[in-house]
Amino acid sequence: MVTSSAKKANAMEQDFTPLLETKIPEYTALAQAGKVEDAVENLLLIEKQARVAEDAKATSKVATSIVHIIVDARRWDYLNEKLLQLSKRRGQLKMAIKDMVEAAIDVLDKTPDEPTRLALIDTLRTITEGKIFVEVERARLTRMLAKTKEEKGDLAGAATILQEIQVETFGAMDKREKTE
Numbered sequence: 788m789v790t791s792s793a794k795k796a797n798a799m800e801q802d803f804t805p806l807l808e809t810k811i812p813e814y815t816a817l818a819q820a821g822k823v824e825d826a827v828e829n830l831l832l833i834e835k836q837a838r839v840a841e842d843a844k845a846t847s848k849v850a851t852s853i854v855h856i857i858v859d860a861r862r863w864d865y866l867n868e869k870l871l872q873l874s875k876r877r878g879q880l881k882m883a884i885k886d887m888v889e890a891a892i893d894v895l896d897k898t899p900d901e902p903t904r905l906a907l908i909d910t911l912r913t914i915t916e917g918k919i920f921v922e923v924e925r926a927r928l929t930r931m932l933a934k935t936k937e938e939k940g941d942l943a944g945a946a947t948i949l950q951e952i953q954v955e956t957f958g959a960m961d962k963r964e965k966t967e
Contacts, residue, residue, distance in 0.1 A: 803837050803845035811852050815859075823860045827853055827869060834873070834883075843882040850887040858894045863903045866891070867910040874914040881920045888914060888924050895931070908932050926952050
């Protein structure tokens with residue numbers, strides 16, 4: 788009988804690099820052929836294997852690949868759904884969540900309109916809420932949201948949103964970001 792600790796030791800020894808080098812391009816091509824859901828579902832299976840094996844690099848790479856595939860397909864609601872799904876998976880690795888959030892923040896400029904952008908910011912703020920390892924990303928997202936409200940003339944709303952951020956979080960940001 789194999790114990791759970793022996794299974795865990797075997798799982799941790801597995802290297803996902805060769806698998807990722809072949810499967811990510813394969814599923815990216817599948818998504819470009821119009822089968823985005825199939826590509827993402829296949830990548831989610833690989834993500835689960837890597838997550839269970841506690842391979843942070845592989846899990847992170849798969850999660851960011853999922854983000855990029857969905858963004859390339861311009862499926863913004865689907866992106867929000869999958870970001871939430873990936874962040875809530877049991878035993879999800881911190882590095883994977885952090886890299887996935889950073890990848891999603893990087894594509895905020897590609898959103899087609901303001902409501903889509905605000906929905907993505909809201910999703911990312913939901914994911915980062917209460918997680919100390921992504922507090923700087925949450926502060927950046929909150930600043931973006933406050934800036935949007937300020938541009939629309941809602942100064943009270945912008946001030947309320949900015950008051951949510953802990954002072955210590957601003958200390959972790961670089962000087963240029965703090966002053967903006």
